[in-house]
Amino acid sequence: MKIYQVAIADDHEIFRRGLRLLLNEINHIKVMGEATNGLEIVQLANDFDMDIIFMDIKMPNVDGIAATHLISQSKPNIKIIALTMFNDVEYFHRMVTAGAVAFLLKNVEKQELELCLERVINDENYFSTELFSHFSSTELLDFPYNKTITINEVKLSKKEYSVLTLICKGFSNLEIADMLALSERTIEGHRCNLINKTKTKNSIDLAMWAVKNRIVTL
Numbered sequence: 001m002k003i004y005q006v007a008i009a010d011d012h013e014i015f016r017r018g019l020r021l022l023l024n025e026i027n028h029i030k031v032m033g034e035a036t037n038g039l040e041i042v043q044l045a046n047d048f049d050m051d052i053i054f055m056d057i058k059m060p061n062v063d064g065i066a067a068t069h070l071i072s073q074s075k076p077n078i079k080i081i082a083l084t085m086f087n088d089v090e091y092f093h094r095m096v097t098a099g100a101v102a103f104l105l106k107n108v109e110k111q112e113l114e115l116c117l118e119r120v121i122n123d124e125n126y127f128s129t130e131l132f133s134h135f136s137s138t139e140l141l142d143f144p145y146n147k148t149i150t151i152n153e154v155k156l157s158k159k160e161y162s163v164l165t166l167i168c169k170g171f172s173n174l175e176i177a178d179m180l181a182l183s184e185r186t187i188e189g190h191r192c193n194l195i196n197k198t199k200t201k202n203s204i205d206l207a208m209w210a211v212k213n214r215i216v217t218l
Contacts (some may be wrong), residue, residue, distance in 0.1 A: 007051060009041035010056035010083060019054060022110050029117065036065060038062025038070075043154060046069045049052065052079045052120060055100065057091050065094050070118065072099025084131065088094040096205045102126040105145065119172060125203035129170040130218045132207065154197050162216075163190040168207045168216040 001003055001036070010016050016034050032050060036039035037059045044054065053071065057064040070081050082100040092103070102120050104113070105128045110129065119126040137196045152169050156164065159180075174190065177184040193205060200206040210216040 001028050001191045003028055003030050004051040004117075005030055006052045006054065007031070007035065007041065007044055007048075008054045009035040009038070009059065009064065010054070011036045011059045012056075015109040021078060022108075022113055025110065025115065026114060036060075038067030039065060041067050045075050050078060052080050052081060052117070054083055054104075056083045057095060065091060065098050068095060068100055072147050081126075081203050082114060093205070093208060096201055096208070099200065100202075103131060105131050124171075124172055125205070127170060127204050132168070132211075138141070152177055156194075156197075156215075160194055161188055162208055163187060164194055164206070167191065167194075167203055168210050176217050 008016050008019055008023075008031065010019070013036075018033070020031050023031050031067055032045050033048065040059045041053060041055065042062065044050075055064045057065070062070075064082065068082070071078055071080065076099075079102070080100045081102040081104055082095045083106050084103055085096075085106055089095060095103070097122040102116050102125055104116055104126075108116075108128070121160050128205070162180060163176060166179060171179070173184050173187045176182075177187045191206075194200075195202065195206050198206060198209050200209050207216075
């Protein structure tokens with residue numbers, strides 16, 4: 001089994017220590033470094049081979065958004081998981097655009113942490129459904145969303161709508177395939193078509209678009 005090299009970027013030592021303890025309990029994960037700000041994690045990413053970075057959004061010197069953008073440009077194979085709080089909605093879309101592939105609340109427990117890592121390792125996106133439900137019911141609907149494609153310009157089939165709804169609820173390709181009695185490859189095809197039709201970046205961006213346009217209510 002491959003051992004995945006992981007780094008943590010967060011300016012709070014107690015949080016880093018707690019996350020490291022959780023990660024060290026997962027067999028195929030090895031924490032190989034820590035950073036206290038964006039400059040440090042960018043340097044760490046340049047100096048060492050790593051697979052995944054847990055990235056705090058608000059950090060001194062260089063924040064998580066800028067650091068994510070720089071790392072995504074120079075080391076696109078590194079998967080970046082954003083660490084966030086309920087009050088970080090203004091940064092949510094900016095982190096997606098910068099290159100984040102997943103979002104976790106900072107109070108994450110081991111079970112969800114393992115699920116997130118499994119999705120990311122399998123080249124899927126992940127977002128905390130608790131976080132997304134909070135955003136969809138409050139700030140996200142009113143947040144200025146930089147997208148020119150509206151629901152009036154996008155025609156969705158019944159099957160695409162079903163897939164989109166399940167994506168917004170946080171299900172994986174395999175889970176959606178089982179629910180709709182389709183192949184995982186077919187679901188991935190629907191997901192790609194939805195992203196192309198809406199001109200969004202990935203599944204997280206797609207879900208944000210769906211909620212913003214009130215296509216899906218969580």
